Amino acid sequence: xxxxxxxxxxANLGSVRYALRRLGVEAQVSADxxxxxxxxxxxxxxxxxxxxxxxxxxxxxxxxxxxxxxxxLLGVCVGMQLLFEHSExxxxxxxxxxxxxxxxxxxxxxxxxxxMGWNRLEPMRADALVDGIASGAQAYFVxxxxxxxxxxxxxxxxxxxxxxxxVQRGHVAGAQFHPExxxxxxxxxxxxxxxxxxx
Amino acid sequence: xxSRRIIPCLDVRGGRVxxxxxxxxxxxxxxxxxxxxxxxDAGADELVFYDIGASPQGRSxxxxxxxxxxxxxxxxxxxxxxxxxxxxxxxxxxxxxxxISVNTPALERPAxxxxxxxxxxxxxxxVGIDSLREPDGEWRVRSHTGxxxxxxxxxxxxxxxxxxxxxxxxxxxxxxCMDSDGVRRGYDTKQLAAARAVCGVPLxxxxxxxxxxxxxxxxxxxxxDGVLAASxxxxxxxxxxxxxxxxxxxxxxxxxx
Numbered sequence: 001x002x003x004x005x006x007x008x009x010x011a012n013l014g015s016v017r018y019a020l021r022r023l024g025v026e027a028q029v030s031a032d033x034x035x036x037x038x039x040x041x042x043x044x045x046x047x048x049x050x051x052x053x054x055x056x057x058x059x060x061x062x063x064x065x066x067x068x069x070x071x072x073l074l075g076v077c078v079g080m081q082l083l084f085e086h087s088e089x090x091x092x093x094x095x096x097x098x099x100x101x102x103x104x105x106x107x108x109x110x111x112x113x114x115x116m117g118w119n120r121l122e123p124m125r126a127d128a129l130v131d132g133i134a135s136g137a138q139a140y141f142v143x144x145x146x147x148x149x150x151x152x153x154x155x156x157x158x159x160x161x162x163x164x165x166x167v168q169r170g171h172v173a174g175a176q177f178h179p180e181x182x183x184x185x186x187x188x189x190x191x192x193x194x195x196x197x198x199x
Numbered sequence: 200x201x202s203r204r205i206i207p208c209l210d211v212r213g214g215r216v217x218x219x220x221x222x223x224x225x226x227x228x229x230x231x232x233x234x235x236x237x238x239x240d241a242g243a244d245e246l247v248f249y250d251i252g253a254s255p256q257g258r259s260x261x262x263x264x265x266x267x268x269x270x271x272x273x274x275x276x277x278x279x280x281x282x283x284x285x286x287x288x289x290x291x292x293x294x295x296x297x298x299i300s301v302n303t304p305a306l307e308r309p310a311x312x313x314x315x316x317x318x319x320x321x322x323x324x325x326v327g328i329d330s331l332r333e334p335d336g337e338w339r340v341r342s343h344t345g346x347x348x349x350x351x352x353x354x355x356x357x358x359x360x361x362x363x364x365x366x367x368x369x370x371x372x373x374x375x376c377m378d379s380d381g382v383r384r385g386y387d388t389k390q391l392a393a394a395r396a397v398c399g400v401p402l403x404x405x406x407x408x409x410x411x412x413x414x415x416x417x418x419x420x421x422x423x424d425g426v427l428a429a430s431x432x433x434x435x436x437x438x439x440x441x442x443x444x445x446x447x448x449x450x451x452x453x454x455x456x
Binding site for chain 1: 201239244269270273275289292293295297321323399401425454
């Protein structure tokens with residue numbers, strides 16, 4: 001299976017590649033539209049800001065490539081946020097593959113931003129992407145922005161308010177947490193994605 | 200609900216984990232990857248690797264071990280020590296660390312915190328603070344604490360630095376209370392509660408863990424997000440799984456696995 005990891009400059013690129021290797025898959029890190037289009041699975045990781053990653057995708061001329069993919073696509077963390085129409089972070093227009101807008105998590109007494117650490121996942125609907133992930137399983141989050149719980153939300157999480165932890169619509173999926181750093185739960189999600197839990 | 204994090208801290212020198220007694224006489228503890236995986240299996244939620252060889256001598260280090268850890272570890276980890284510029288931080292993050300922690304270099308040049316936050320996002324940037332209560336009753340920061348001969352007392356008040364560090368872009372603060380460090384009589388909950396009151400980002404307590412009840416107290420009385428400890432875990436005095444059972448029994452949310 002050919003898995004392309006989109007090189008959008010995120011610092012967790014290596015971590016995601018290693019997580020896939022632990023599952024027996026050697027992913028190709030690439031910013032080449034041809035490599036990405038030819039892959040069986042595409043993963044868009046991202047650590048930094050929505051604006052930084054979108055700017056890099058524009059510079060690499062990958063925006064239309066990503067918008068027109070038909071194979072399963074998984075966005076991770078900021079990579080998931082970019083799947084939506086818009087991010088409040090630096091007022092950034094995103095890929096628009098999923099309806100909705102990403103907004104800043106609201107701090108409150110006892111609710112610290114960034115949301116950092118292991119938090120529980122709450123099932124919103126059944127989906128092959130989250131097969132084997134129990135209700136209340138924990139995953140590792142590090143983020144300050146999040147997507148709302150809409151029709152595409154498969155797993156939700158709570159920090160101040162509720163937000164989407166895993167989304168899926170057609171061939172497009174996203175995880176707000178870091179599967180590469182979420183122990184067995186994260187490995188399960190990546191494994192399901194590779195086994196084509198989406199589309 | 201967000202779990203409170205239990206974070207063992209491993210001292211690293213020359214690519215090996217070492218154990219120091221009061222910062223001196225380091226004893227080899229084993230291979231970094233072996234110990235990282237052992238702590239992962241023992242229930243650690245996150246790991247901190249403190250590169251003690253790095254900062255005091257002002258040299259940069261080889262980060263090959265970071266990549267080895269990243270390739271095998273499936274929980275997050277932070278690298279501290281010896282990071283004094285964006286280029287070094289980039290090397291560490293690209294080798295696979297999830298966060299980088301800065302202490303003395305941030306005191307010497309606070310703009311470093313902003314540069315790191317701009318380059319990598321606040322979620323990657325941890326500011327470590329060593330703090331001591333002085334005779335006038337104020338908590339003030341210490342720099343160069345990695346080397347007892349070079350440790351310096353600064354006029355900067357700890358709480359002021361916590362506020363300033365957040366303004367500059369710290370995404371997490373680790374507060375090491377030196378009065379209680381290594382004594383195993385409990386965390387300095389008074390100082391940590393004062394820090395909590397001015398800290399809107401995650402706050403991690405360090406220094407003083409001796410018994411499971413000390414962890415209960417610091418979570419309950421200082422509302423910290425995580426606790427960092429070294430000797431009680433390395434010595435086997437406290438097993439992380441048992442600690443978590445104890446915390447859970449006291450109504451404190453922790454990770455199950």
